[in-house]
Amino acid sequence: xxxxxILIIGGLIFLSxxxxxxxxxxxxxxxxxxxxxxxxxxxxxxxxxxxxxDRFPAKRKA
Amino acid sequence: xxxxxKSLNPKNDPNAGTERFERAEIDASARIPVLVFFGSAIxxxxxxxxxxxxxxFKMNIPGLLDSEAWLTFxxxxxxxxxxxxxxxxxxxxxxxxxxxxxRLCRVPMMHTSLLIVAGVFWNLGVLVGTLGILAGDSRSIxxxxxxxxxxxxxxxxxxxxxxxxxxxxxYRKPGHVYVSQWYLLxxxxxxPWLYGTVNMLLIWQxxxxxxxxxxxxxxxxxxxxxxxxPIGLASAYYMIPKVIGRPVHSYYLSILGFWSLALFYSWNxxxxxxxxxxxxxxxxxxxxxxxxxxxxxxTVAINHHMTMRGNFEALKWSPTLRFTVxxxxxxxxxxxxxxxxxxxxxxxxxxxxHYTIGHSHLGLYGFFTMMMFGAMYYIVPRLVGWEWPSxxxxxxxxxxxxxxxxxxxxxxxxGGIIQGFAxxxxxxxxxxxxxxxxxxxxxxxxxxxxxxxxxxxxxxxxVMMLARAGGPRDEPTLFAxxxxxxxxxxx
Amino acid sequence: MNRLPLxxxxxxxxFASAWAGLVAYPYLNLGRMLPITxxxxxxxxxxxxxxxxxxGQRVYAANGCVYCHSQQVRPAYLxxxxxxGLGGRRTVARDYIRSKPAFLGTMRTGPDLTNVGLxxxxxxxxxxxxxxxxxxxxxxxxxxxYLYRMQKIQGQPSANAVQGLQGPHAPPPGFEVVPTQxxxxxxAYLLSLKRDYPLPEAPQEEVP
Numbered sequence: 001x002x003x004x005x006i007l008i009i010g011g012l013i014f015l016s017x018x019x020x021x022x023x024x025x026x027x028x029x030x031x032x033x034x035x036x037x038x039x040x041x042x043x044x045x046x047x048x049x050x051x052x053x054d055r056f057p058a059k060r061k062a
Numbered sequence: 063x064x065x066x067x068k069s070l071n072p073k074n075d076p077n078a079g080t081e082r083f084e085r086a087e088i089d090a091s092a093r094i095p096v097l098v099f100f101g102s103a104i105x106x107x108x109x110x111x112x113x114x115x116x117x118x119f120k121m122n123i124p125g126l127l128d129s130e131a132w133l134t135f136x137x138x139x140x141x142x143x144x145x146x147x148x149x150x151x152x153x154x155x156x157x158x159x160x161x162x163x164x165r166l167c168r169v170p171m172m173h174t175s176l177l178i179v180a181g182v183f184w185n186l187g188v189l190v191g192t193l194g195i196l197a198g199d200s201r202s203i204x205x206x207x208x209x210x211x212x213x214x215x216x217x218x219x220x221x222x223x224x225x226x227x228x229x230x231x232x233y234r235k236p237g238h239v240y241v242s243q244w245y246l247l248x249x250x251x252x253x254p255w256l257y258g259t260v261n262m263l264l265i266w267q268x269x270x271x272x273x274x275x276x277x278x279x280x281x282x283x284x285x286x287x288x289x290x291x292p293i294g295l296a297s298a299y300y301m302i303p304k305v306i307g308r309p310v311h312s313y314y315l316s317i318l319g320f321w322s323l324a325l326f327y328s329w330n331x332x333x334x335x336x337x338x339x340x341x342x343x344x345x346x347x348x349x350x351x352x353x354x355x356x357x358x359x360x361t362v363a364i365n366h367h368m369t370m371r372g373n374f375e376a377l378k379w380s381p382t383l384r385f386t387v388x389x390x391x392x393x394x395x396x397x398x399x400x401x402x403x404x405x406x407x408x409x410x411x412x413x414x415x416h417y418t419i420g421h422s423h424l425g426l427y428g429f430f431t432m433m434m435f436g437a438m439y440y441i442v443p444r445l446v447g448w449e450w451p452s453x454x455x456x457x458x459x460x461x462x463x464x465x466x467x468x469x470x471x472x473x474x475x476x477g478g479i480i481q482g483f484a485x486x487x488x489x490x491x492x493x494x495x496x497x498x499x500x501x502x503x504x505x506x507x508x509x510x511x512x513x514x515x516x517x518x519x520x521x522x523x524x525v526m527m528l529a530r531a532g533g534p535r536d537e538p539t540l541f542a543x544x545x546x547x548x549x550x551x552x553x
Numbered sequence: 554m555n556r557l558p559l560x561x562x563x564x565x566x567x568f569a570s571a572w573a574g575l576v577a578y579p580y581l582n583l584g585r586m587l588p589i590t591x592x593x594x595x596x597x598x599x600x601x602x603x604x605x606x607x608x609g610q611r612v613y614a615a616n617g618c619v620y621c622h623s624q625q626v627r628p629a630y631l632x633x634x635x636x637x638g639l640g641g642r643r644t645v646a647r648d649y650i651r652s653k654p655a656f657l658g659t660m661r662t663g664p665d666l667t668n669v670g671l672x673x674x675x676x677x678x679x680x681x682x683x684x685x686x687x688x689x690x691x692x693x694x695x696x697x698x699y700l701y702r703m704q705k706i707q708g709q710p711s712a713n714a715v716q717g718l719q720g721p722h723a724p725p726p727g728f729e730v731v732p733t734q735x736x737x738x739x740x741a742y743l744l745s746l747k748r749d750y751p752l753p754e755a756p757q758e759e760v761p
Contacts, residue, residue: 136617
């Protein structure tokens with residue numbers, strides 16, 4: 001078996017296998033439960049929902 | 063500082079996952095690696111833009127710079143392609159991805175030395191590869207022109223980043239894995255494998271000519287769909303909600319979008335070779351997969367639009383949002399266009415023409431590059447603790463880039479269609495097909511000048527930022543301790 | 554989420570199938586294709602190419618000819634390639650067995666070159682590579698005169714000097730333009746580009 005054939009079959013197993021493992025893990029870890037809370041995970045007390053976090057720089061002091 | 067070996071299992075580290083880290087601490091830990099990648103990316107953006115201008119104007123003025131071998135169109139064009147793909151786009155994507163990973167893992171960046179080494183290797187790889195192309199060692203395999211002595215350098219750099227991604231993920235604070243992180247992990251893990259495989263099959267132990275086309279375009283299209291697209295979407299899914307202060311409209315849809323992208327995208331590659339010397343079923347499967355892409359693309363479009371709905375006013379105050387929303391809308395447009403281009407009856411007309419180039423620039427510039435600009439405008443101030451020195455430079459950057467890319471795509475699209483009709487008609491001579499497209503190529507060249515100026519403007523602002531140029535502000539903006547005057551409805 | 558195992562299986566199959574179809578299959582099937590022997594004439598098809606032409610492929614790759622020129626003839630039901638005279642039949646995988654790499658190309662800023670060996674002889678190719686704009690009016694192809702050497706004529710003109718050059722870079726009296734080894738290899742490669750032999754999987758097509 002040439003190295004290329006090993007790579008192809010190996011790659012096949014890696015690509016599909018990694019996706020499969022990821023999916024199983026995610027389901028088992030509860031990643032697909034409470035999606036509303038999942039969407040809010042990027043906010044916290046300092047940068048809560050409702051606060052804008054980016055603006056053009058203000059004018060400089062004269 | 064945990065050792066690399068210990069890092070692979072957080073159970074070995076008594077401190078893992080327990081502390082609540084300040085966001086500023088996380089940003090500070092990311093400073094050097096991310097700035098290394100951003101600085102490199104901007105450098106290669108300037109080089110790539112210059113090479114683009116040379117190549118573009120050569121099509122209108124064949125005698126331009128034609129006496130030296132290293133400046134011939136057939137070398138400058140792939141040099142442009144590779145510097146903007148691996149030099150600008152990938153480096154910017156890595157920088158943005160690294161910062162997003164740190165933020166989403168909610169722990170300070172670890173093993174930053176690994177990333178800095180990766181950055182050095184990667185710059186070296188791009189430099190050696192680009193010089194190799196100009197010297198005449200190009201492989202002439204599209205998207206993979208770097209000679210065999212440069213590609214392993216890039217591969218090592220990418221492999222480091224993949225390893226780092228796994229380690230960071232294991233050390234993250236437990237809890238929900240945000241959708242952006244899914245996209246990033248997919249990109250970081252799949253790309254080294256993609257790159258390694260294609261190098262093996264086309265460069266180190268080349269397979270026979272008859273099979274190379276399929277593998278070539280499987281690679282090139284997968285770089286778009288499994289490397290650039292996920293990084294771009296990861297950024298959009300973080301930046302849009304974060305800037306306007308509203309969570310993603312339908313988180314369920316975002317998950318659906320991710321997995322359907324991964325499912326359908328990898329079959330698309332053969333649509334570059336419709337009519338080519340491959341079995342009909344391979345081409346047909348690609349066409350089907352290309353149409354199926356409507357599903358993840360519409361999912362993303364709905365999500366972003368519904369999240370932004372009622373908040374489009376924010377485009378007035380936020381540089382990040384302008385670039386990001388431009389990129390997100392372009393993503394939808396270019397993906398629809400791509401799906402349609404795969405339909406054989408349309409493909410007959412557009413294949414081999416400038417239309418395809420218009421499409422590729424719409425995707426890599428209109429979507430990915432603009433998305434990266436938006437992310438960089440958000441990230442850099444948080445890394446260096448300083449405002450962007452010039453608001454007007456940001457505005458110039460945005461408008462030059464937006465107008466430039468619109469003009470470029472319009473010119474190449476119309477010119478390409480006219481060229482396509484001429485190529486299709488047996489009664490029209492070949493020379494006329496190039497003649498009819500010529501005025502549109504002039505417009506393309508001019509639009510390239512606009513884009514290059516935009517990049518210089520951005521580079522100037524970035525350098526001034528690093529040098530802490532610009533004095534104190536009139537009023538606090540970015541680092542306001544209180545909310546700004548306009549609050550956004552939380553619903 | 555009770556249907557998860559079924560969903561996973563479906564995902565696995567789809568991932569694996571893309572890989573199988575676009576990478577494994579080309580390698581295992583197309584990648585190990587062999588030339589065939591024509592029953593009538595005993596010729597090996599596609600015919601082997603000379604060492605000079607083989608070296609010419611490297612020159613073609615080094616100078617990026619593929620970015621303007623394609624090398625594939627699409628079938629009549631999908632295009633007008635054959636009606637336009639690009640070839641008598643479509644090209645198939647077996648045609649590219651000896652290509653390193655297969656310069657299929659994705660742009661036709663310049664004409665398709667699949668059968669360019671049938672259209673032009675060596676002296677035309679040299680003149681054209683040296684100064685395309687003079688040989689073909691309105692051409693936007695750049696000059697490849699860096700693959701040639703201008704030298705003073707020593708006694709007799711060289712046997713392989715390029716004849717009939719005109720235009721701004723034509724040799725002044727007493728000088729001649731001689732191809733370098735790279736130009737010789739490149740032209741040998743271009744002359745080898747002909748797919749006028751029949752293959753069982755690709756019969757000659759009727760021009761509509």
